[in-house]
Amino acid sequence: MFATLEQLPPDPILGLGAAFREDPSPDKVDLSVGVYKDRAGNTPVMTVVKEAEQALIASQATKVYLPAAGSPGFREGIFKLVMGEQAAGLRLRTAVLQAAGGCGALRLGAELVQRAQPGATLLLGDPTWPNHGPLLSGGGLQLLRHPYYDPATRSVVLQPVLDALSVASPGTLVLLQASCHNPTGVDPTREQWEQILAVITARRLVPFFDIAYQGLGDDPDTDAWPIREAARQVPEMLVAVSSSKNFGLYRERTGALLVLAEDRDRASAIESHANKAARAMYSMPPAHGALIVERILTDPQRETAWRSELASMCAHIRGLRSKLAEGIMAARPGYDASWITRQRGMFSLLGIARDDVNTLREQHHIYMGYDSRANLAGLNEDNLPRVAGLVAPLLPGN
Secondary structure, eight states, rough: OOOTTOOOOOOOOHHHHHHHHHOOOOOOEOOOSSOOTTTTOOOOOHHHHHHHHHHHHOOOOOOOOOOTTTTTHHHHHHHHHHHHGGGGGGGGEEEEEEEEEEHHHHHHHHHHHHHTTOOEEEEEEEEEEEHHHHHHHHHHHHHEEEEEEEEETTTTEEEHHHHHHTTTTTOOOEEEESSTTTTOOOOOOHHHHHHHHHHHHHHHHHOEEEEEEEEESSSHHHHHHHHHHHHHHHOEEEEEOOOOHHOOOOGTTEEEEEEEEESSHHHHHHHHHHHHHHHHHHHSOOOHHHHHHHHTSSSSHHHHHHHHHHHHHHHHHHHHHHHHHHHHHHTTTTTTHHHHHSOOOEEEEEOOOHHHHHHHHHHEEOOTTTTEEOOOOOOOTTTTTHHHHHGGGOOOOO
16 A cells, blocks of 8 residues: 655754754754743743643543533633734634644644635745645645745845735635744734735735744734734634744644634634534544643733743843844954844744755754754853854855
8 A cells, every 4th residue: 555655855844853863962053943942952841831730730630522622711711812802802703723733723724714615725925934835735725925035135025925915816815924933033014014904905815824923022912913903904814823832832732723704603603614624633622731721821820920931931032132143243243133133033044055054064063944044042152152153154145
């Protein structure tokens, strides 16, 4: 049966992580896999997450399945976190499904759209997270790409984005990263978001938001602003939510799909079809991570503690950006690296040539994506000066 299958190359990102782990060098630096790291280079369990988990374990009396749509408390908490307290009036119009991480939410959304509109088209910015394409096309969506980022100016190319939206057929989906753009770190400004959403509304397009880093750009509410603004304007949209980064629940695969519908009856129908799609893929969602998030978001004291920890993580990443920019400018007098500080979230697309990326890995044990996407959370006080000095002469520009 399997004689026709040949060995595939490693996943571009996960393969780098494996190569890093096998590298015996004491000087190795991992800027590849997108996980948050603290000053010691560890990916910690948040204090409030650990406390909520311990309380969960102490109190649970069963391991019975969750409902197909997920834990009700988790679903309510995630809805409020993403849509805001002022969005209570939208709850009846919104189907909320617990999913296996943000990836599961993206795929579930694609499967749901395929049931409603087989062969539907989705506009995808270029560049974007490499797994967006496989997840969404694997669910049956037809992908069309449009320019998003100008490496020369390190900014969003607004007019090409608007041009692509302006000629899209009504009903076309548009994948939008709400904050902390992966891989560039460059988000639209609020004014640019307003122009993008105006065209989406006028053309009757359907936003499909991916919010994987809520709270790591500015704060949870600011980072979710584009979604909340879209909800005021459009009759339908999808939102894929991940709890991996902002709750540190990577291995627990905790996420959700939100689908805003035209009315309450349509939302109920959507939820029924999403449940059926999930049943055909994985049957029931995993419970542990979702029940931890539920305990945090439904307890005011825990939520306050979580927001405080998340703010510290965000500040840590901003500090790394500032120090990296300073280190590069010290190593390369006359070069303006301030663009690094204007980006948001963990990632930066450095613009280093592929051959130089290979050299950094092979000769200096510095691992980043082949497109020079760097997870800046992999930096710390010990390795940052060395990385800045090696990267500085390889950056394009002045």
